Amino acid sequence: MWEIPPHSLYAMLVVFGLLVTATTCRLILKRLKPEKDYTELRQRIQSWWWMIGILFLCLIVSRTTAIILFAFISFLALKEFFSIVPTRQADRRVLFWAYLSIPVQYYLVSIGWYGLFIIFIPVYLFLFLPMRMVLIGETRGFIQSAGIIHWAVMLTVFCLSHIAYLLMLPVKNADAGGMGLVIFLLFMTQFNDVCQFIWGKLLGRHKIIPKVSPNKTWEGFIGGLLTIALVSGFLGPFLTPLNFRFSLLAGLLISVSGFIGDVVISSIKRDLEIKDSGSLIPGHGGILDRCDSLIFTSPLFFHYLYYMSF
Amino acid sequence: MERVLKILFFALIVRPIVIIVLGLNLRGKQNLPVEGPSIVVANHNSHLDALVLMSLYPLSRLHKVRPVAAADYFLKNRYLSWFSRNCLGIIPIQRTGRMRKSELFAGCHEALDRGEILILFPEGSRGNPEELSEIKRGVYHIVHDRSDTRLTPVMMHGLGRALPRGEALLVPFNCDVIIGETIPDAETGEQLVESIKASFLDLQQYCITCRQTG
Numbered sequence A: 001m002w003e004i005p006p007h008s009l010y011a012m013l014v015v016f017g018l019l020v021t022a023t024t025c026r027l028i029l030k031r032l033k034p035e036k037d038y039t040e041l042r043q044r045i046q047s048w049w050w051m052i053g054i055l056f057l058c059l060i061v062s063r064t065t066a067i068i069l070f071a072f073i074s075f076l077a078l079k080e081f082f083s084i085v086p087t088r089q090a091d092r093r094v095l096f097w098a099y100l101s102i103p104v105q106y107y108l109v110s111i112g113w114y115g116l117f118i119i120f121i122p123v124y125l126f127l128f129l130p131m132r133m134v135l136i137g138e139t140r141g142f143i144q145s146a147g148i149i150h151w152a153v154m155l156t157v158f159c160l161s162h163i164a165y166l167l168m169l170p171v172k173n174a175d176a177g178g179m180g181l182v183i184f185l186l187f188m189t190q191f192n193d194v195c196q197f198i199w200g201k202l203l204g205r206h207k208i209i210p211k212v213s214p215n216k217t218w219e220g221f222i223g224g225l226l227t228i229a230l231v232s233g234f235l236g237p238f239l240t241p242l243n244f245r246f247s248l249l250a251g252l253l254i255s256v257s258g259f260i261g262d263v264v265i266s267s268i269k270r271d272l273e274i275k276d277s278g279s280l281i282p283g284h285g286g287i288l289d290r291c292d293s294l295i296f297t298s299p300l301f302f303h304y305l306y307y308m309s310f
Numbered sequence B: 001m002e003r004v005l006k007i008l009f010f011a012l013i014v015r016p017i018v019i020i021v022l023g024l025n026l027r028g029k030q031n032l033p034v035e036g037p038s039i040v041v042a043n044h045n046s047h048l049d050a051l052v053l054m055s056l057y058p059l060s061r062l063h064k065v066r067p068v069a070a071a072d073y074f075l076k077n078r079y080l081s082w083f084s085r086n087c088l089g090i091i092p093i094q095r096t097g098r099m100r101k102s103e104l105f106a107g108c109h110e111a112l113d114r115g116e117i118l119i120l121f122p123e124g125s126r127g128n129p130e131e132l133s134e135i136k137r138g139v140y141h142i143v144h145d146r147s148d149t150r151l152t153p154v155m156m157h158g159l160g161r162a163l164p165r166g167e168a169l170l171v172p173f174n175c176d177v178i179i180g181e182t183i184p185d186a187e188t189g190e191q192l193v194e195s196i197k198a199s200f201l202d203l204q205q206y207c208i209t210c211r212q213t214g
Helices: A006-032 A039-061 A063-084 A089-111 A120-136 A142-166 A177-203 A218-239 A244-272 A287-309 B002-021 B048-055 B059-064 B078-088 B106-113 B138-143 B189-204
Strands: B024-027 B038-042 B065-070 B091-093 B117-120 B150-157 B175-179
Touching: A006 A039, A006 A177, A006 A218, A039 A063, A039 A177, A063 A089, A063 A142, A063 A177, A063 A244, A063 A287, A089 A120, A089 A142, A120 A142, A142 A177, A142 A287, A177 A218, A177 A244, A177 A287, A218 A244, A244 A287, B002 B048, B002 B059, B002 B078, B038 B048, B038 B138, B048 B065, B048 B117, B048 B150, B048 B175, B059 B065, B065 B078, B091 B106, B106 B117, B106 B138, B117 B138, B138 B189, B150 B189, B175 B189
Parallel strands: B024 B175, B038 B117, B038 B150, B065 B091, B065 B117
Antiparallel strands: B150 B175
């Protein structure tokens, strides 16, 4: 407890430095243009302080605490998913079982049982839930409901639990430890969102998928891709067991999959005709709005890393 | 003593459940009346409705908030009656008896006279999950000769999935709580019912958990 590997500590300090910079910039902006309304920006930055504060605190306290935090995030995300998608009233009890998969999945993480962690949801829960639905005996809307429930659990529990499993991998970069991997993945994923946004604002001309997300442009995507690959190339050897070249590839993977996660959740919201999936995090929307890219980057980064280094 | 029980019940049980198991997409918090006399009229799907509405209030004001509830249900046995009076602080309404209107709502008027905030479900009992049912005229009999009382509409959605009528298992769901602006005074009962209904429908469009099929 309370032992932070040096590289992870530096990374945390850098993130706090960025937060301080963001807060300072906002205060300066407010001073320069007092007539403009910066409420959303203020809320956004304030929420970042909370999210990062809670995350780092849990990582520092103990591995188990961090795993519990990720389990709780999965719970919030699954709840939000179930709340916005159409589910049949008859399936309430099935949903209850779906929620119970969270403690099981994260227990498997905490004991490091890789073999079952990787198949528990895609195999066992996948077969169990439709069986439970059959017992209810309502066949109308069966296919749609089974699809929605399973997809929700896959995205919010299975995919996100990979972040927690990073903490259980044998430590190959002792200077960074398991938390180095988590910080690397989370930081690169969020930084990718920021970079794609900024490059899109600066140069964006050609839209990629105007029907899903009108703000996504090829310029933003490629600018983000290159920036993230480069930053990741230098940051990877520092926080992960990967060398420069493989870190560069990890950056490409995170950038592309982060983009896909973002637009997949956007499509869900478009389909439901809602703007935000919730109002849990002021300035950001719901938890799904914040975890959208992460849902895709975490399993892909995890398995890339696992294949390369373990 | 009642006041302490109510605060403990909400601080230790209701609030943690509302924050962790449920989750609120809250809109229009500034419209919520914090001073009485006023009446919050909300649609009704679940036992959770009143608890969620009351949990919006700071603990220090909780003793001023009184849900109006059916006597035949909430006072039906000793234990439930004790709980309803001490932990919830309900104002019981005799639905079944043939009482005169003035008698029927005497409890409500006394509470309003004391500057309290009533929580009232004008649909009467909990309807089918997430469906609006007929709005009853009772609320008109309370407000029509009280110009001092504000009527605030609240639309809730999602709680009927978390805990519908006749179910004991609470399944986690987020829910929408949309608080609207004060309903204007009405000349007749029908008019008031119409404007409550209109504001419910108006607030419903801000609900984000509304996309469910049957």
